[in-house]
Amino acid sequence: MTSGNKAWDWSKSDSEHWLVPSEESYFILNRWKNEGFSTFLDLGCGLGRHSIQFAKAGFDVYASDLSRQAIEALASKAEEERLNIRTTCCDMVSLPYGDAFFDCMLAYHVISHTNTEGIIRTIAEISRIVKSGGEIFLTLCSKSSWVGGKPNSPLVDDNTIIKSEEGPEKGIPHFFADDKMIRLLFREYDLLHVRNIHETVYDNIESDTWHFYIHGKKNKA
Numbered sequence: 001m002t003s004g005n006k007a008w009d010w011s012k013s014d015s016e017h018w019l020v021p022s023e024e025s026y027f028i029l030n031r032w033k034n035e036g037f038s039t040f041l042d043l044g045c046g047l048g049r050h051s052i053q054f055a056k057a058g059f060d061v062y063a064s065d066l067s068r069q070a071i072e073a074l075a076s077k078a079e080e081e082r083l084n085i086r087t088t089c090c091d092m093v094s095l096p097y098g099d100a101f102f103d104c105m106l107a108y109h110v111i112s113h114t115n116t117e118g119i120i121r122t123i124a125e126i127s128r129i130v131k132s133g134g135e136i137f138l139t140l141c142s143k144s145s146w147v148g149g150k151p152n153s154p155l156v157d158d159n160t161i162i163k164s165e166e167g168p169e170k171g172i173p174h175f176f177a178d179d180k181m182i183r184l185l186f187r188e189y190d191l192l193h194v195r196n197i198h199e200t201v202y203d204n205i206e207s208d209t210w211h212f213y214i215h216g217k218k219n220k221a
Helices: 023-034 049-056 068-080 116-129 179-185
Strands: 039-043 060-065 085-089 102-107 130-142 155-157 160-162 173-177 189-202 205-218
Touching: 023 049, 023 102, 023 130, 039 049, 049 060, 049 068, 049 085, 060 068, 068 085, 102 116, 116 130, 116 173, 116 179, 130 189, 173 179, 179 189
Parallel strands: 039 060, 039 102, 060 085, 102 130, 130 173
Antiparallel strands: 130 205, 155 160, 160 173, 189 205
8 A cells, every 4th residue: 555645735725714824833843942943844834824824033943845836835935935945846755854953843734744654654654853842743644533433534544534525635645643643653752742622613614623742852862
């Protein structure tokens, strides 16, 4: 089985939500600034809301995404605002960065967009490129969303569905984790904070979804 990763179709998204930094990013930005971290990766950057935020705060920003459309939009915005953001179009299962290159990495509502094999490969890549003592902050879809039965979408494997609804995520796989999986997947990290959050309204739309929010520090060798 391969990861089956597929880029978002940004032409089908008209929400301003994706241009505004997430509320968690303000906490993590200030923490990492206080930690003296500098080299930052916005993994699955989309249109670059967090890349721009961190660049303006003085971080050395790298941004990657599978969508060339998104990368081109961010590169244009960075040039317009004279921000030094190094953009790369690539798949998260094979990142074009050196070992132990980054102090910190953010992946917000991104790495769930794969299947079980893809999530294992992606987290291995994250662990490869983040320094010992460096930190990560990311989200994963939670299996708490499956209460009462698996979602009404085609199953890829025991943890993964394909989104079938119209919109930018149509045809994209979504991996769902539980607490046991998280502890296994992130065994190379000290888990500083793991939250399983129920969202009842998302982007002004009624919702019934759960996501894990994971903050970890890579174990020192």
